[in-house]
Amino acid sequence: MNCQQLRNRIEDVIDKRLTPEQKVQVDLHLSRCPACRTFVAVERREHQAWFKALNDTSDVPKMSDGMMARLAREVRPSRTAGHIALPAWARRAAVWLVLLGGVAAAAWVGSEWTTPAPPETSTNRGGDEMTAGNTAVATAMVTVATLTAATPSGLYREGAEPAERAPASSAVSVGATTLDSRTVQSALSAAIVFSSDEARGLVVIVR
């Protein structure tokens, strides 16, 4: 290790975030280089002094009573009515159950219509099958949309700010929990496959 390499790594040296190998190299260099020993000592003292200065709150004014009251009164989830406090896996399972239930209902209603029927009803059988199936799927989608809407903050993608987006950029939040995007996409795709125009409309709403 040379002087420049040590200086490039000064923050890690101060924080003691060196691997055992790096520490050996740093110690070896410092034992041979008085200039770098002084450099590290100055940086350490400076770090401590600046830390102390910024954490000394004697110059910071007190928060106003008005803001304290406002924080107590207004800081809460944007919507709490109807909030269901379930863990994420339970929310996910609930969404799938509702979707599968809808599909099963559609299949059942469809099979009912395919049984032999009097001639006067069979003329419109194809169209009625579709309508009944679609109604069931649409009902499922309404339920999903309702579940989504009933959670505190609704369904949203992360905002545009990088620091908030970074931790969960691949996820979609449903209220206080998170559904991974694959789950949501699969659910919506399934709905699109089975749905009619009105169900597609609901998909758009959920999106």
Place this chain on the structure above:
Amino acid sequence: MELVDEIQIDPVKGAKRLVAEYRDRLFCAAYRLCLNAADAEDLVFRTFRRAVDRIGTCESRERLFPWLFAILVNFYRMDLRRKMPNMLDFMPEVPEREDERPDAAATLAASEDAGRVRAALKNLPEPYREVVVFRYFEDLSVPEIATVLALPEGTVKSRLNRAKFALRQQLSGTVPPLDASTASGTNT
């Protein structure tokens, strides 16, 4: 019960606890950043409102403060961009030559005076101040700052290096206080 869990299970009670635990420290950090009590209060309020809605996205359950502070910094940057669109572009160069750098003894002596350090911080333009506040107020490491600000480690290191240089310049009396509005030159 962990605070993150409490907010998810009982949002109203959890939000109260979040405010009670982090209000003062967040306000202090906000004040260090924007140097104005009214603006700091507004930032803290918006930060808590956003935080309780997005608590599910918080991954650092043990250390909530950096996450909260990152939200606050985002609001701060948005406000700053509205007020001064070119404010974030200014970056002074750190000289390569040792003899062009501020005198270490003079800087160190001045660093012992907390008031002078804070005055120097006040004159520090963005985006230095936020990096300095993260580093010296919250004592975060470079990788931690990079994670919180969603920036590459190299960028954080470079900003911190330049921020330290600018602070030393002011503490040693080498240059008059930096003022981004009158400074020229851009860098990243």
